[in-house]
Amino acid sequence: xxRLVIKGKQRLKGATRVNGAKNAAVAVIPASLLTSSxxxxxNIPHITDIEWLIEILKALGAKVSRLGKGGLLVDxxxxxxxxxxxxxxxxxxxxYYLMGALLGRCGQVEIPMPGGCNLGxxxxxxxxxxxxxxxxxxxxxxxxxxxxxxxxKGAHIYLDVVSVGATINIMLAAARAEGxxxxxxxxxxxxxxxxxxxxxxxxxxxVGTGTDIIKIRGVPSLGGVEHSVIPDRIEAGTxxxxxxxTQGEVLIEDVIPKxxxxxxxxxxxxxxxxxxxxxWIKVLxxxxxxxxxxxxxxxxxxxxxxxxxxxVLLTQAPGTSIVSENVFEGRFRHxxxxxxxxxxxxxxxxxxxxxxGRELISAPLKAADLRGGAALVIAGMISxxxxxxxxxxxxxxxxxxxxxxxNRLGAKIARKKVTESVFPG
Amino acid sequence: xxGDQFNHxxxxxxxxxxxxxxxxxxxxxxxxxxxxxxxxxxxxLVGYLxxxxxxxxxxHNNARSIIRRLERxxxxxxxxxxxxxxxxQGDR
Numbered sequence: 001x002x003r004l005v006i007k008g009k010q011r012l013k014g015a016t017r018v019n020g021a022k023n024a025a026v027a028v029i030p031a032s033l034l035t036s037s038x039x040x041x042x043n044i045p046h047i048t049d050i051e052w053l054i055e056i057l058k059a060l061g062a063k064v065s066r067l068g069k070g071g072l073l074v075d076x077x078x079x080x081x082x083x084x085x086x087x088x089x090x091x092x093x094x095x096y097y098l099m100g101a102l103l104g105r106c107g108q109v110e111i112p113m114p115g116g117c118n119l120g121x122x123x124x125x126x127x128x129x130x131x132x133x134x135x136x137x138x139x140x141x142x143x144x145x146x147x148x149x150x151x152x153k154g155a156h157i158y159l160d161v162v163s164v165g166a167t168i169n170i171m172l173a174a175a176r177a178e179g180x181x182x183x184x185x186x187x188x189x190x191x192x193x194x195x196x197x198x199x200x201x202x203x204x205x206x207v208g209t210g211t212d213i214i215k216i217r218g219v220p221s222l223g224g225v226e227h228s229v230i231p232d233r234i235e236a237g238t239x240x241x242x243x244x245x246t247q248g249e250v251l252i253e254d255v256i257p258k259x260x261x262x263x264x265x266x267x268x269x270x271x272x273x274x275x276x277x278x279x280w281i282k283v284l285x286x287x288x289x290x291x292x293x294x295x296x297x298x299x300x301x302x303x304x305x306x307x308x309x310x311x312v313l314l315t316q317a318p319g320t321s322i323v324s325e326n327v328f329e330g331r332f333r334h335x336x337x338x339x340x341x342x343x344x345x346x347x348x349x350x351x352x353x354x355x356x357g358r359e360l361i362s363a364p365l366k367a368a369d370l371r372g373g374a375a376l377v378i379a380g381m382i383s384x385x386x387x388x389x390x391x392x393x394x395x396x397x398x399x400x401x402x403x404x405x406x407n408r409l410g411a412k413i414a415r416k417k418v419t420e421s422v423f424p425g
Numbered sequence: 426x427x428g429d430q431f432n433h434x435x436x437x438x439x440x441x442x443x444x445x446x447x448x449x450x451x452x453x454x455x456x457x458x459x460x461x462x463x464x465x466x467x468x469x470l471v472g473y474l475x476x477x478x479x480x481x482x483x484x485h486n487n488a489r490s491i492i493r494r495l496e497r498x499x500x501x502x503x504x505x506x507x508x509x510x511x512x513x514q515g516d517r
Contacts (some may be wrong), residue, residue, distance in 0.1 A: 055432035193478050200465060
C-alpha cells in the first residue's frame with residue numbers, strides 16, 4: 001500500500017494546468033461503444049477510474065490505445081460481449097455508463113450494481129426508470145443488473161430526482177433508439193453537455209443539454225469522431241481552494257471559469273482575492289478568510305465534490321461557518337479526520353458547524369473517499385507538523401498525480417510504499 | 426450648403442455599430458472553429474444560446490473565449506436582426 005507524507009505550513013505558488021474532466025471522460029469513453037467507427041478522444045486524464053474503464057472496453061472486444069498528451073483511440077468494431085468483467089465494473093461507480101452504452105449497442109447488458117465512493121445511498125432507480133420507459137426489461141439478480149431490449153423506442157421520461165448519471169445513461173440508450181426521447185427534470189451539469197457534444201459529433205441528435213429538458217431523436221447508426229473533453233471544474237476548484245487555504249498564489253490555466261461561478265462567488269465571499277481571465281483563474285495571496293455558509297446543490301449550485309475541500313478552508317476562518325450537504329447525505333466522512341487535527345466541527349444531520357480560526361495539527365489520517373481524500377491533503381499542507389494520509393487509492397481514482405502537481409507549486413509531499421498501515425485492523 | 430441639423434448637438438450610436446460588427450465577428454470565428462473540429466455549428470450555437478454553457482463551444486482557435494466577449498442576448502439580437510431584416514426585405 002501507499003501513503004502520502006505531507007510537510008505542513010507550505011504556501012502554494014506558481015501555475016498549473018487543469019486536466020480533462022473525469023466526470024465527462026468516464027461517460028464519453030463508454031459512449032464510444034455506440035459506434036463501430038474509430039473515435040479519438042483528447043484530454044483524457046491518467047486516473048485509475050479511466051484505466052479500469054479502458055480494461056473493460058478491451059475485455060468487451062474493443063481496441064483501445066493511449067496516445068500522447070491524454071489522447072485515446074477507441075475502435076469498437078470488434079465488440080462481441082455485453083458483460084463487462086464484474087471484478088472491474090464493481091470497482092467504480094461510473095461503470096454504470098456501460099449500461100446505457102451497451103444497451104444502445106448490443107440491446108442488452110449484464111453488469112454488477114455500481115461501486116465507488118461510499119457517500120450514502122445512491123440508488124440507480126432513475127436509470128432503471130429510464131431504460132424501462134425506452135422498452136427494456138430490467139432485472140436485478142444476485143447483485144447483477146440485467147437489462148435487455150428487443151427494440152428501444154423513444155419515450156417521455158420525467159426524472160423524479162435530478163441525476164447526472166441517469167440523464168447521461170438515458171441519453172446513451174436513446175441515441176440510437178427509434179423515435180424521440182424527452183428527458184424532463186434533467187441534470188444540467190457541463191459534463192452532460194460534453195457527452196452530448198461527443199454524441200452529436202458522431203451523428204446523434206441531442207438538443208437541450210445544459211437545460212432541464214433534453215430531447216433526443218434516435219438515429220440508426222453513429223460514425224467516427226475526434227473530440228476533446230472539457231476541463232475538470234472539480235480539479236480546478238480543488239487547486240483554487242488549496243491555493244486559498246495555504247494563502248498562496250496560483251494561476252490555474254485551461255479552465256472554463258463559467259463552470260466555476262459558484263466556487264468563485266463563495267471564495268470571494270470569504271475574502272479570497274481572485275483574478276478571472278477567459279480561460280484562467282488566478283488565486284492571489286490573501287490573509288485569513290471570513291466564515292461563510294456553504295450549501296451544496298446540483299449544478300449550477302456549489303458542487304458537492306468541493307464541499308470537503310471548502311470545509312478545510314473554513315476551518316481557518318475565525319468564526320462560525322455552516323456547510324450543508326444537500327446532494328449526498330453520507331458525505332461527511334472527512335469530518336472525523338479533520339477533528340483529529342484539532343478542527344472544531346459538529347455534525348447535525350446534513351449540516352456541519354465549523355468553529356474556525358484554529359491551527360490544524362498534523363495527524364495520521366485515512367481518506368475514505370475521493371474528494372474527502374483531496375481535502376485531507378489540503379489539510380496536511382496547512383497544518384503544523386507532518387501529516388500522513390492513507391487510503392490514497394481513493395485520491396488516485398480522480399486526480400492525476402495530485403501530489404506531484406502540488407509539489408511543483410511548492411508543496412512537500414512524498415508518496416511512500418509501506419507494508420503496514422498506521423491504523424489498527 | 427450645410428444643412429441646419431449640423432448646427433445642433435447630435436448623438437451618434439457608434440457603440441451599437443461596433444457591437445454589431447463584434448457580434449458578426451464572434452459568430453463567424455466561432456462558426457468556423459466548430460466546423461473545423463467536425464461539430465455541427467448550428468447545433469452547438471443553439472445549445473450555447475439556450476443554456477449559456479461554454480462547453481458547447483470548442484476551445485479550438487480560442488473560440489470558447491471569443492464567444493464570451495459578448496453576452497448571449499447581444500448575439501441573439503444580431504441573429505434575429507439580420508434574419509428578420511432579410512426576411513422582411515424578401516416580403517417587400
